[in-house]
Amino acid sequence: MNADVLVAASAAKQFRTAVKPIWCPGCGDFGVLAAIERAFAVMAMPPEQIALISGIGCSSRLPAYLTPYGFHGVHGRALPFATGLKLARPDLEVIVVGGDGDGYSIGGNHFLHACRRNTDITYIVMDNRVFGMTKGQPSPTTEPDWGSPMAPGGPDMPSFDPVAIALAAGANFIARGFSGDPNRLAEMIVEAVRWPGFALVEVLSPCVTFRPDETEWKHAIHPGAGFPFDDRSRAAAAAARDPFATGIVFRSASRPRSRRASPVASGDLAAVEKEFAV
Amino acid sequence: MSARRSVAPKWTLERFLAHALAIEEEAALRYRELALQLEVHHNEPVSHLFTDLAAEEARHAERIRRLVGTRRLPVLKPWEYRWKEPESPEAAPYDAAHYRMTAHHALRMALAAEQRAERFFAAVARQTSDRKLKALAKEFATEELSHAASVTAALEKTPAPPANWAADFDRPIAQD
Numbered sequence: 001m002n003a004d005v006l007v008a009a010s011a012a013k014q015f016r017t018a019v020k021p022i023w024c025p026g027c028g029d030f031g032v033l034a035a036i037e038r039a040f041a042v043m044a045m046p047p048e049q050i051a052l053i054s055g056i057g058c059s060s061r062l063p064a065y066l067t068p069y070g071f072h073g074v075h076g077r078a079l080p081f082a083t084g085l086k087l088a089r090p091d092l093e094v095i096v097v098g099g100d101g102d103g104y105s106i107g108g109n110h111f112l113h114a115c116r117r118n119t120d121i122t123y124i125v126m127d128n129r130v131f132g133m134t135k136g137q138p139s140p141t142t143e144p145d146w147g148s149p150m151a152p153g154g155p156d157m158p159s160f161d162p163v164a165i166a167l168a169a170g171a172n173f174i175a176r177g178f179s180g181d182p183n184r185l186a187e188m189i190v191e192a193v194r195w196p197g198f199a200l201v202e203v204l205s206p207c208v209t210f211r212p213d214e215t216e217w218k219h220a221i222h223p224g225a226g227f228p229f230d231d232r233s234r235a236a237a238a239a240a241r242d243p244f245a246t247g248i249v250f251r252s253a254s255r256p257r258s259r260r261a262s263p264v265a266s267g268d269l270a271a272v273e274k275e276f277a278v
Numbered sequence: 279m280s281a282r283r284s285v286a287p288k289w290t291l292e293r294f295l296a297h298a299l300a301i302e303e304e305a306a307l308r309y310r311e312l313a314l315q316l317e318v319h320h321n322e323p324v325s326h327l328f329t330d331l332a333a334e335e336a337r338h339a340e341r342i343r344r345l346v347g348t349r350r351l352p353v354l355k356p357w358e359y360r361w362k363e364p365e366s367p368e369a370a371p372y373d374a375a376h377y378r379m380t381a382h383h384a385l386r387m388a389l390a391a392e393q394r395a396e397r398f399f400a401a402v403a404r405q406t407s408d409r410k411l412k413a414l415a416k417e418f419a420t421e422e423l424s425h426a427a428s429v430t431a432a433l434e435k436t437p438a439p440p441a442n443w444a445a446d447f448d449r450p451i452a453q454d
Contacts, residue, residue, distance in 0.1 A: 012356075013307060020314050020317070020318050021314075021315070021318070022318055023315075024319075024377055025312070025315040025316060025319060025375035025376055025377050025379070026372065026373050026374070026375045026376050026377075027372070028372070028373070030311070030315075030372040031372050031373075034372075038356045042355050042356070179372075180364060180371065180372070180373060181364040181365075182356070182364070182365060183356040183357045183359070183361075183364060183365060184357055184364070186355075186356050186357065187355070187356075187357040206373065208373065208376070215373055218373065
């Protein structure tokens with residue numbers, strides 16, 4: 001057989017480290033890990049050209065399981081680290097991974113401003129609508145009436161809508177995927193990485209331990225009608241109307257706002273020193 | 279962005295073999311992953327069963343690789359394969375696993391996987407008018423049926439778990 005025939009799955013596995021994932025069997029994050037590996041295999045990028053940045057939470061463990069550079073940071077602060085890294089090393093493909101609690105609660109403020117700054121990074125959020133690692137507290141995306149021992153009767157407040165907020169805050173590319181469909185999710189990730197500016201890939205990723213009800217999502221997921229939009233209002237209306245519609249929701253034709261060349265990247269440290277001189 | 283594709287109506291031998299190889303390789307990889315998942319959660323009996331299933335699928339993949347020989351197969355992106363399901367038919371879905379699952383559950387997963395693969399090959403056999411390809415697809419479908427029969431025989435010897443198999447009086451905790 002010719003040597004260049006690489007079956008998708010085995011090519012993708014070249015990005016896997018020897019570290020064993022400790023997620024619960026059945027967790028949606030396994031599907032997201034598979035999708036990211038497959039996307040890397042398709043992009044045929046050497047691992048040393050990719051940096052995976054994360055915060056804290058079950059899904060934030062992901063960088064340990066893949067061979068590119070990884071940085072397991074502090075809770076909610078993955079985006080500021082990633083922004084700094086991208087400005088200093090624009091040659092790297094910077095990809096942020098994490099969960100809904102990390103990204104939309106503790107890191108919610110950073111999320112807004114990362115969308116607004118539109119730095120050329122990709123943010124993959126594994127949204128299971130619960131704080132899984134700390135035993136099942138409601139997260140910003142939890143439904144108002146989802147009751148649990150940690151929040152009897154439910155949080156009783158409107159859910160955070162990541163797609164609508166990313167659209168309003170200025171993200172250049174927004175997709176909604178599903179962990180149970182790793183191949184289609186891989187396609188979204190490839191497009192997100194290649195699209196200039198800040199790209200959000202919001203992934204519905206069930207928590208089988210604290211939200212077993214989410215195993216039913218696979219029956220509700222379907223491709224979004226009319227996706228992708230290039231108009232923010234129409235994209236927001238379509239995504240809000242159907243929270244289980246998946247695909248690329250929005251792609252902006254505009255250039256990202258932050259594309260300034262970094263003096264650090266040029267290696268000119270004297271220029272950096274001069275800039276910060278008081 | 280691709281929408282879900284059905285089985286392609288036009289097949290070449292090379293495209294078909296690329297799909298057949300992906301089916302067996304992805305099945306083997308998935309069983310290896312499931313074996314690791316269950317090992318991490320100290321469910322050794324099911325972990326060992328998944329390891330055995332992975333070895334079996336790897337043997338099937340090797341057989342197809344020998345059949346491919348020096349033929350050049352198309353290199354397909356993951357979303358370019360013509361699966362009816364989200365993933366290749368013989369890859370057990372991630373969400374079917376559970377840390378307290380039993381051998382019975384694992385064998386049921388394996389049976390469903392073999393049956394999906396059989397349906398895939400039978401569909402190709404129906405769709406193609408190429409006589410050689412039709413014969414090969416039929417042969418693969420028959421093989422999958424025999425694998426399904428072996429799994430069924432193993433299932434018959436494996437008791438079904440009690441209704442409360444998932445009950446855990448020592449509730450899950452973070453793994454740190």
